Amino acid sequence: QTGTVAANPEQYDQAYICPVTIGSQTLHLDFDTGSSDLWVFSNLMPSSEVDGQTEFNTNSAGATKKDGYTWSISYGDGSGASGVVYADTVNVGGATATSQAVEAATSVSSEFTSDTGSDGLLGLAFSSINQVKPTPQTTFFDTVKSSLEAELFTADLQSNGPGSYTFGYIDSSKYTGSITYTAVDNSQGFWGFTAGGYTVGGGGSNSTGTIGSAIADTGTSLMYLPTAAVQSYYSQVSGSSYSSSQGGYIFPCSASLPSLTVSIGGHGFVVPGSNFNYSPTGSGNTCFGGLQENTGIGFTIFGDVFLRAVYAIFDETQGSPRIGFAAQ
Numbered sequence: 001q002t003g004t005v006a007a008n009p010e011q012y013d014q015a016y017i018c019p020v021t022i023g024s025q026t027l028h029l030d031f032d033t034g035s036s037d038l039w040v041f042s043n044l045m046p047s048s049e050v051d052g053q054t055e056f057n058t059n060s061a062g063a064t065k066k067d068g069y070t071w072s073i074s075y076g077d078g079s080g081a082s083g084v085v086y087a088d089t090v091n092v093g094g095a096t097a098t099s100q101a102v103e104a105a106t107s108v109s110s111e112f113t114s115d116t117g118s119d120g121l122l123g124l125a126f127s128s129i130n131q132v133k134p135t136p137q138t139t140f141f142d143t144v145k146s147s148l149e150a151e152l153f154t155a156d157l158q159s160n161g162p163g164s165y166t167f168g169y170i171d172s173s174k175y176t177g178s179i180t181y182t183a184v185d186n187s188q189g190f191w192g193f194t195a196g197g198y199t200v201g202g203g204g205s206n207s208t209g210t211i212g213s214a215i216a217d218t219g220t221s222l223m224y225l226p227t228a229a230v231q232s233y234y235s236q237v238s239g240s241s242y243s244s245s246q247g248g249y250i251f252p253c254s255a256s257l258p259s260l261t262v263s264i265g266g267h268g269f270v271v272p273g274s275n276f277n278y279s280p281t282g283s284g285n286t287c288f289g290g291l292q293e294n295t296g297i298g299f300t301i302f303g304d305v306f307l308r309a310v311y312a313i314f315d316e317t318q319g320s321p322r323i324g325f326a327a328q
């Protein structure tokens, strides 16, 4: 089987929301290659924590409670959720898992309550970091992958318009040139890979360092690189500065933003300058940069700002996982 589902950007491309059928309900979930739990708003939550989201009905005929199973998850941005576990049929654009662990929230943090476009998350990292106790559950991809035409999924994220995720096949209309694959280190449960040198702007090679280990995370809005690369980038953006009040680099919204070329698997991938204007700060006609330092996180994240510039293939067809990127 295969699946194809639209990936709809939230405001400022903050996250990408996809329709998922669970039993007889359709919920709109944030597909997240940086985590491994499929959790949903549910009827078990206090109404004070729900702001228009669709709630999974745990009393529906097809939902089977997994007695004694619970989950609790904290994310890199400090948000979190917790609850209990059901099994139900989950259909993502035609790819169907007949008995998928659906983690029904009993409580979510304010970041999720205020993310009114999202009814929960669908994790696409590795099942080794699933947070269900006493027994970790498989991600949707792990549950269905043996039934897919090919054991892979792809992400085509777009700005201000629908992109798509596919399961089981590569959509050759979504990219140009060839796909460059590189090995994945999933020892931390993420789609980890090694990135090489970088060049700011089109002119020549002005990078002096390499980026090193990184993860591909569709659930992270921005791109977080080592300080040297970030300072090298903003040194080319007139009027830019680090704002402690805003918590990152900002610049005049009228600034001309250079592209950033990153070498992965020996191929240079160009992120256009426009990708790095994330959102207005709300003060002084300054804008918040889509490229920020990884110092607060502890590892380098290729989030949506990067992933919008490429077609990404999350591939387990070779036995060992690999990730592929192609220009689009």
Ligand SMILES: N[C@H]1[C@H](O)[C@@H](Sc2ccccc2)[C@@H]2OC[C@H]1O2
Binding pocket: 015, 030, 032, 033, 034, 035, 075, 076, 077, 079, 111, 112, 115, 217, 218, 219, 220, 221
């Ligand atoms: N993998 C990411 C995850 O999807 C989000 S969870 C999230 C939180 C609030 C609003 C929407 C989503 C969080 O930010 C970075 C990392 O953790």
